[in-house]
Amino acid sequence: MRDVAVLGVGMHAFGKFPEKSVTELCRTAVTAALADAGISWREVEAVAAASSRFSGGKGWGLNGNDVVEDMGLTGIPVYNMSAGCAAGGNAFNIGYSLVAGGLYDVVLVVGGEKMPKGFIQTSGVEEDTDPEYLRQRCVGMPGPAFWALLCRQRMAELGTTEEQLAKVAVKAHQVAVHNEYARFRKEFTLEMILGSNMVSDPLRLFEICPVSDGAAAAIICSAEKARQLTQKPVWVAGSAVATMRADDGLPRGLAGVIPDGRTHHSEAAIAVSKALAQAGASPQDLDLTELQDNTVYYELAFPEDWGLCEVGEAESLLEAGETLPTGKMPINPSGGFLCFGEATTAMGVFQVCELTWQLRGEAGARQVPNAKLGLGQTLGLGGNGTAVVLKR
Amino acid sequence: MSDGATPAVEGLFREAEDGARLCGSRCAHCGTPAFPKSALCHSADCDDSQMQDAEFGPNGTVWSYSVQHYPPPPPAIVPDPYKPYALGVVDLEDGLRVVGRLTSTDPAQIGAGSAVRLVVGEIGIDTEGKARSSWIFEPA
Numbered sequence: 001m002r003d004v005a006v007l008g009v010g011m012h013a014f015g016k017f018p019e020k021s022v023t024e025l026c027r028t029a030v031t032a033a034l035a036d037a038g039i040s041w042r043e044v045e046a047v048a049a050a051s052s053r054f055s056g057g058k059g060w061g062l063n064g065n066d067v068v069e070d071m072g073l074t075g076i077p078v079y080n081m082s083a084g085c086a087a088g089g090n091a092f093n094i095g096y097s098l099v100a101g102g103l104y105d106v107v108l109v110v111g112g113e114k115m116p117k118g119f120i121q122t123s124g125v126e127e128d129t130d131p132e133y134l135r136q137r138c139v140g141m142p143g144p145a146f147w148a149l150l151c152r153q154r155m156a157e158l159g160t161t162e163e164q165l166a167k168v169a170v171k172a173h174q175v176a177v178h179n180e181y182a183r184f185r186k187e188f189t190l191e192m193i194l195g196s197n198m199v200s201d202p203l204r205l206f207e208i209c210p211v212s213d214g215a216a217a218a219i220i221c222s223a224e225k226a227r228q229l230t231q232k233p234v235w236v237a238g239s240a241v242a243t244m245r246a247d248d249g250l251p252r253g254l255a256g257v258i259p260d261g262r263t264h265h266s267e268a269a270i271a272v273s274k275a276l277a278q279a280g281a282s283p284q285d286l287d288l289t290e291l292q293d294n295t296v297y298y299e300l301a302f303p304e305d306w307g308l309c310e311v312g313e314a315e316s317l318l319e320a321g322e323t324l325p326t327g328k329m330p331i332n333p334s335g336g337f338l339c340f341g342e343a344t345t346a347m348g349v350f351q352v353c354e355l356t357w358q359l360r361g362e363a364g365a366r367q368v369p370n371a372k373l374g375l376g377q378t379l380g381l382g383g384n385g386t387a388v389v390l391k392r
Numbered sequence: 393m394s395d396g397a398t399p400a401v402e403g404l405f406r407e408a409e410d411g412a413r414l415c416g417s418r419c420a421h422c423g424t425p426a427f428p429k430s431a432l433c434h435s436a437d438c439d440d441s442q443m444q445d446a447e448f449g450p451n452g453t454v455w456s457y458s459v460q461h462y463p464p465p466p467p468a469i470v471p472d473p474y475k476p477y478a479l480g481v482v483d484l485e486d487g488l489r490v491v492g493r494l495t496s497t498d499p500a501q502i503g504a505g506s507a508v509r510l511v512v513g514e515i516g517i518d519t520e521g522k523a524r525s526s527w528i529f530e531p532a
Contacts (some may be wrong), residue, residue, distance in 0.1 A: 047433050061426065119464055126467060128401050133467060134428065138400045138526045139491050140460065140468035140515065141479055148458035148492075156504035246434040251481040252406075253457075255427035255448075255490040256417070257435075258483050263455075347520070390472040 003099040005226035005233040006221045006390060009353040010039025012339040014214035015183040017114070022056040022063070023070050025215035026112035031072060033108070033217035036236055038229055043073045044219070045104040050087035050111035051080045053124075063345075066112055067110055085292070087111060088216070089241070089378035090350025095220055096239040096388075105222045111346035114216030119143065119346070120211060131253035132381065136255070143294065146209050148200035149251060151297035152376035153263070155202065160300065162202055164315045166193035166280025168296035169207050171318065176335025178365035183212050184339045199299060207296045212341025216349035218356070234359045237373070237389040238278030242270035244383030252383065264305045267385030268292075271304045275387035279373070283307040286389075287371040288330040288358055291335045292349040292378050302377070303329060325368045331368045333358060339377035348386055351376030359392040397514040397523035400469055405512060405527045411450030412510045414490065418446035425488045444494055449510035451532065452484040457494060457502045469516040469524045477515075478501055482508055482529055495530040507532040 008258040010032025012025040013314070026105065049064025050166055057063040057080070064078035079098075083090035088111035092153060094365075095109040119142045125133055154160050159292035170190055176182040187205060194208040226233040247258030276283065283306055293299045300314040308329055309317055317329055325333040336348065355374040357363045368374075376388045399405070404427075405414050416427030420442040423434040427448060433441035457480040463470045471477065478494040480502060493515055494502050502508070508529040515526045 010451075043484070128403075133493065134401060134404070136464070137467040138404065138515075139479055140464050140470060140477070141491060142460075142464035142468070145458050145460050145464070145479060149456045152458055153481075153504060154457035167452060198461045201461065245436050247436060249489060251489060251491050255425070257424055258487055258489045332466050358412060369446075 002102055003046035004096050004099045004188070004220055004236040005223060006236065006352065007039070007221045007226055007229060007233070007358050008033045008035070008180050009218045009356045010036055011181050011353050012215040013181045014212045014343060015230065016352035017213045019134050020213070022052065022112045022114045022215070023066050024253035025114070025213060026067050026110055026217070027070055028215040029112065030067060030108065030110055033219050034105065037219040039043045039106065042074060043106055044076060044108045045080045045106045046076050046098055048091040048098065049078065049080050050091045050103070050349070051082035053343045054116060055114035056112070056346070063112065064110065073306070074215065083384040084380025084382055084388070085342065085344045085347060086378045086380030086384035086386045088350065089376070089388065090348065090384065091326045091384060091387055092352055093241045093349050095240045096236050099220055099222055102235065104167065105225045106215060107220050109220060109349055109352070110215070110217040111349040113343035113345050114213040115211035115343060134254055144203055146199040146251070146296055147208070147295040148203045148217065150301070152202055154297065154301060158312045160315055161298065163190065164193065164318065165207055165296045166190050168299045168316055169193045170333060171323060172336050172338040173364045175333055175366045176339030179335050182335045182339045183341045199350055202241070203295055206288035210341040211335035212343045214346050214350070216346045216353050218349055218352045232360055232392070234356045235391050237281065237391040238275035239388045240271045240278065240386070242267050242274065242385045248284040265379055265385065268302065268377055268379045268382045269305050271385040271387035272375065275375070279389040279391065280390065281373060286375050287373050287375055289375045290334060290354050290377070292331055292347065293332055294342065296338070299323070299331055303331065325366050330368045333363065333368055348376065348378040351378070352388060352390070355390045359390055397525040399445055400515065400518070400524040400526045406464045407512045410452070412512045413447040414450055414488070414510070414527060416446055416488070417443045420444050427488055428488060441516070441526050448484050448488045448490070449488050450514045452482040452510065452529070454502055454504055454506040454508055455481040455483050455489065456504055459497050472517040478502055480529060493526065493528040495528055501531040
């Protein structure tokens with residue numbers, strides 16, 4: 001396997017852009033990534049794209065083809081990757097594998113999405129054999145209710161309070177103020193978070209990420225190419241994807257087994273541990289983590305699941321300011337999904353952008369001091385998990 | 393009882409004298425349960441799948457619960473007019489962890505560790521205007 005570098009990254013700001021197409025969002029992100037990499041579109045040898053369910057792609061998830069048709073028809077191969085909300089991370093892993101395996105020297109990884117309003121409708125399939133359909137029809141469990149069940153269990157087991165949950169959101173907005181790409185760039189007080197409407201008890205509106213429009217792109221390349229084109233390469237130290245195990249206890253579908261150990265997102269834990277192993281790093285070596293905070297709960301649970309801290313320690317680290325960019329366990333210095341909103345299939349690439357800026361020292365007022373090693377993680381419907389470790 | 397409502401999906405549950413049963417399957421080789429029925433054993437450690445029909449319930453313990461304050465979109469079936477409902481994750485005595493509605497929204501009755509019993513009950517009105525039933529849990 002060859003070493004792979006992130007040569008350039010770019011984003012379109014997140015928010016609601018009814019006047020723009022997903023192609024336009026992607027064009028902004030790809031153009032910025034090409035400029036950041038210092039290369040032209042014609043030097044891109046292949047595209048690994050996140051397949052969208054909600055926008056573009058000709059209804060077939062052909063979102064990479066949309067990008068090629070917009071940027072220039074150079075005949076290059078396109079890989080459209082589908083993995084629910086993990087699609088961006090999945091596309092990055094494929095792009096990485098293509099370069100690491102020596103098939104191409106320069107690959108574009110891109111994800112863009114325009115989301116419909118309201119709850120994400122997780123199943124368009126109305127068949128009695130589809131687990132997600134059965135779950136919605138027979139029980140009625142939208143995403144926030146699933147997260148709420150996990151969160152309520154944590155509160156019962158570890159004593160997490162509603163105020164501590166709200167503090168995660170306060171901290172997220174505190175850093176997002178400094179991110180020009182974030183959708184919500186104002187500080188929220190504890191009272192504002194706790195005063196927002198209850199959605200799925202115990203989770204309130206401001207503790208759940210909304211859906212957004214947005215796009216993100218990364219140009220990745222071989223080490224040889226990187227040395228020609230940049231003095232400050234960011235390296236892909238690890239990139240992994242995984243799916244769930246049957247024995248993790250997480251209430252997916254209608255039912256599963258009662259686990260022997262702690263209930264957890266096995267797809268995320270497996271991907272993170274694989275990516276860290278590839279990087280030859282331990283969780284304690286990480287200088288920052290961008291994780292999928294669909295809700296405040298995950299910012300508490302995931303660092304514990306992955307060994308960044310002890311089980312039950314996350315609340316005290318949060319309250320001591322240790323998850324801020326200046327703390328000893330910085331989590332989501334970008335502001336995370338809570339402040340960006342989820343443009344579902346773009347999120348894995350969004351994380352690569354933030355990690356790259358952080359590792360280059362270009363993150364401004366939200367910079368993690370002297371960041372050298374960063375983790376990004378996504379997960380998606382179907383038990384898809386992805387992780388990437390970048391280093392400088 | 394389900395009071396004339398028809399099942400949201402046929403074949404997944406049945407009423408019994410002491411409550412209800414979920415109609416699933418279990419691997420005769422390793423014991424891994426499945427609901428709904430599964431053709432093959434899903435255990436990561438089982439290399440000799442032998443799935444046989446099995447029923448689960450009615451007694452279990454709440455692992456966690458939530459109250460849904462806003463109506464999710466179809467295909468979810470919700471009360472009309474909408475009234476917040478509780479849903480939970482329940483560990484059944486026979487080894488299955490299952491999701492389902494709860495009849496109570498009172499935390500004292502449905503908090504983690506509460507004993508519950510599987511029954512069949514109405515969950516709401518579907519997009520065709522029909523009352524539908526599903527498996528639900530009531531405090532034991």
